[in-house]
Amino acid sequence: MLDLILSLHLTFCYIGSNMDSSIFETLHQQGFVSSEHLVKIRDAEKNKLISVHWEIKTLLYLGVLFFSGGLGLLVYKNIDSIGHAVVLTFIALLSTFGFFYCTRKKQPFTFLKAESPHILYDYLLLLSCLLMVTFIGYFQYQYQFFGNRYGLASFIPMLLLFVSAYFYDHLGVLSMAITNLGAWLGMSITPLTLARNFDWNTEHIVYTGVALGTFLIVISLWSEWKNIKAHFAFTYFNFGMHLLLVSLLAGMFDMSNYYLLWFIGFVPACYFVYHRAVVEKSFYKLLFAILYGYVALSYVLVRWMSWLESKINDADVALIYLGFFYFILSAAGMVMLLHRMNKKFGADDRI
Amino acid sequence: MIVYDKTKLHNLFIKEQVGKVLSRNILSPSEASAIVQAHPVGLYSPGWIARFGLFIATSFGLSSAMGMYMMIFMSSEVESNKLIGLLIFIFGAAAWYCGEIFIKKNAHFRSGVDDALLYGTVGAIMGGLVQMLNASETIFFLMAACIGMLAVLRYNDRIMVLMSLVGIGGFVFKFSFFLGGWAKALLPIELFLVYSALFFGIRQSRKKTYDIYEASKQMSEVVSLILMYVAVNYYVVREASVELMDLSLKAGQDIPLGWLFWMLTGIMPLACFYFGVRKNNIMLLRVAALFTAATICTIRYYYHVLPVEVAMLLGGIILIAIGWWLLVYLKEGKGGFVSHKTTPEDEAMKQLESLVIAESFHAAPQSQTADRFGGGSFGGGGATGDY
Structure with missing residues (x-):
């Protein structure tokens, strides 16, 4: 329900107020705006142009979604049936054509940020990549091209996605490549699964998550340090940060006998994210460092309280009150901390 | 009526306007800074990231406080629902009072703190009242409509607009069931008329110049329009008649006035699109796109014209073609619309877009695609159909 409300709000109400020249009439009378500029403002209001940039992008995105889904x-x-081979050939041709088109249109390769030549380029590239992944998937399914080496069958598309992301400079393809990297290691790291599944129950996956998260953060730092597609750094860091901290929390919850060990591992990781946030003045990273840190800290405190309860007789009511006190005061503290840091960072909305 | 400082709100509006004009290089920076300095805002409204964090922290604190409060006052003697309701109501009222003092004192405006306090206290007050009065659904909807309206007037909040409007619809719905007979039979038409009256009434009340309630009015227009469509959408009317009014349809039988609902289902997207283009209104165009998707889904539900994969392929091609055509057609700007960005690049939006892509196109092993794309992607149209 909240999803629905939020998307409704974002879709229909994120328009912002229109330009209103009457306010400038008043400001002109008060001597703030020169007559020359006032005339210009009136003109601009009369000939205003509304941008449908994001609407067109949404149409193209949905088009790609339906087309590739339908083809699959x-x-x-x-x-x-026999039609199968025909469709496969068609997919291969279409994908090749898309890559060919993008290669011709693209800017010369650079390790810096290459601006996209056209909106359509972005979506055609996305479609070509999807078709390529689909093609390899079915090729393996039908002809066992990679035999029983299933790892290889998901490794090759992942590699190709990474190559495309760097070669054509596309953030969406990069994100797809990263989720495919996760899939290759046997875990689903799409944004929503990360947000939903807090505990994974399998030790193996927790360890993989810690390793992959650390690896992604290292890649992010390396990209910035060497200035190799430095604008990809945030995407790597974002996936890495959530994966690492969620995995460490999952370790704490799942292997609860060793929760303190996991907590000791969690603290430096969380502090590192916090540190990066302060250095980069990134409120997004700061917020998640604080939120994840708060969850971990509260978990440890609650564990200690339940330990105390088992040791001392007749302490349960007092301990429950103590717990409530902790949650109320810590929430108030969190509000104050966020408020203070937000004012300190000044500029809003830096991610 | 409104809890926020009116002068500050007006100054905020001026600041936004100056920002808009400045981004087009019509105003000189010195003029702009003089205006902004002469109109200090002084409201604390952080960006959406901080707002999200503050919202979570405040809601968490508020619910912990409520938990502790209930623990203190609830003993084994308090067993009647009415007393529990009264306790919750008192908590909500007290929290609302304290919250208001906090908001006024610290000049919070859309900071996450005021949002969380508003929703939390409205929830507690309404929940408490329902418990206390042992209210029927009719009363509940009436209450949602009234409390929502008061909250909108005081806080200018969009989610309260939604609550209030849905409350009105729910009340009409329940009340017509209570009356029975014709009132019940003509329910879709009644709802349609109620929401169109709301839509056009709010439209009329829009001022040309600065309006404190601009945001709420915008939201109520959108919501009324969507609910107007939902009220007469053929799928909704037909399924609701079968489910709720015990209408039994034999195969090949149509609902009464079926032609009217089919007609409205078809006309509404077209009308929105037409007026959106003519009045240069982007909101109407977005609604038109949503209605079109819903109408197509409705038609496909009753007439299986094409197998799903062909429909998706064709739909994809058509969407890409429309997007392509719009890009070219609106390149220089036509009819008040233009295809390129008019605001500077937003890094957060780019990152968000890449996350959406990663979410919807993760790995494509065979059988999964069948479930995923078939059902999920039409969600936009289907979601409104549940009402």
Whole structure:
């Protein structure tokens, strides 16, 4: 329900107020605005142009989503008929054509940020990458191209996605490559699964998550340090930060006998994110360092309280009150901390 | 009526306007800074990231406080629902009072703190009242409409607009069931008329110049328009008639006035689109796109014209083609619309977009695609259909 309200709000109400020249009439009378500028403002209001940039992008995005989904379904439904091979060839041709087009249109390769030549370029590239992944998937399914080496079958598309992301400079493809990297290691790290699944129950996945999260953060720092596609750094850091901290928390919850050990591992990781946030003045990173840190700290405190309860007789009511006190005061403290840091960082909305 | 300082709100509006004009290089920076200095805002409204964090922290604190409060006053003697309701109501009222003092003193405006306090206290007050009065659904909807309206007047909050409008619809719905007969049979038309009256009434009340309630009015227009469509959408009317009014349909049978609902389902997207283009209103165009998707889903639900994969392929091609055409057609700007950005690049939006891509296109192993894309992608149209 909240999802619905939020998306409604974002879609329909994030328009912002229109330009209003009457306010400038008043400001002109008060001597703030020169007559020459007032005339210009009136003109601008009369000939205002509303940008439908994001609307067009949404149309293209949905188009790519439907097209690639429909094509995938088409192959899947006709998997044993002759039409199958035809469709596969069609996918391969379309993907090749897309890559060919993008290669011709793209700016010369650079390790810096390459501006996209056209909006359409972004979505055609996305479609080509999707079709390529689909093609490799079905090729393996039908002809066992990689035999039983399933790891290789997901490794190759992942590698190609990374290459495309760097070669054509596309953040969306990079994000896809990173989630595919996770899939290759056997874990789902798409944004929503990360937000939903707090505990994974499998030790193996927790360790993989810690390793992959650390690795992604290292790559992020390395990109910035060497200035190799430095604008990719945030995407790596974002995935890495959430994955690492969520995995450490999962370790704490799942292997609860050793929760203190996991907590000791969590503290430096969380502090590191906090430190980066302060250095970069990134409120986004700061917020998550604080939120994850708060969860970990509260968990440890609650564990200690329940330990105390088992040791002391007749202390349960007092301890529950103590717990409530802690939660109320700490929430108030968090509000104050966020408020203070927000004022300190000054500029809003830096991610 | 409004809790925020009116002068400060007006100064905020001036600041936004100056920012808009400045980004087009119509105003000189010295003029701009003189204006902004002469109109100090002094409201604390952080960006959305900080707002999100403050919202979470405040809601958490508020619910902990409520938990402790209930623990103190709830003993084994308090068993009647009415007393519990009274306790919750008192908590909500007290928290509302304290929150208001806090908001006024610290000049919070859309900071996450005021949002959380508003929703939390409205929730507690309403929950408490329902418990206390043992209210029926009719009363509940009426209460949502009234309390929502008061909250909108005082806080100018959009989610309260939504609550209030849904409350009105719910009340009409329940009340017509209570009346029965014709009132019940003509329910979709009644709802349609109520929401169109709201929509056009609010439209009329829009001022040309500065309006404190601009945001709420915008939201109520959108919500009324969407609920107007939902009230007469053929799928909704048909399924609701079967589910709620015990209408039994034999195969091939149509609901009464079926032609009217089909007509409205078809006309509303077109009308929104037409007026959106003519009046240069982006909101109407977005609503038109949503209605179009919903109408297509409705038609496909009753007439299986194409197999799903062909429909998706064609739909994808059509969407990409429309996007492409718009890009070219609006390149220089036409009819008040333009295809390129008019505001500077927003890094957060780019990152968000890449996350959406990663979410919707993760790995494509065979059978998964069948479930995923078939059902999920039409969610936009389907979601409104549940009402």
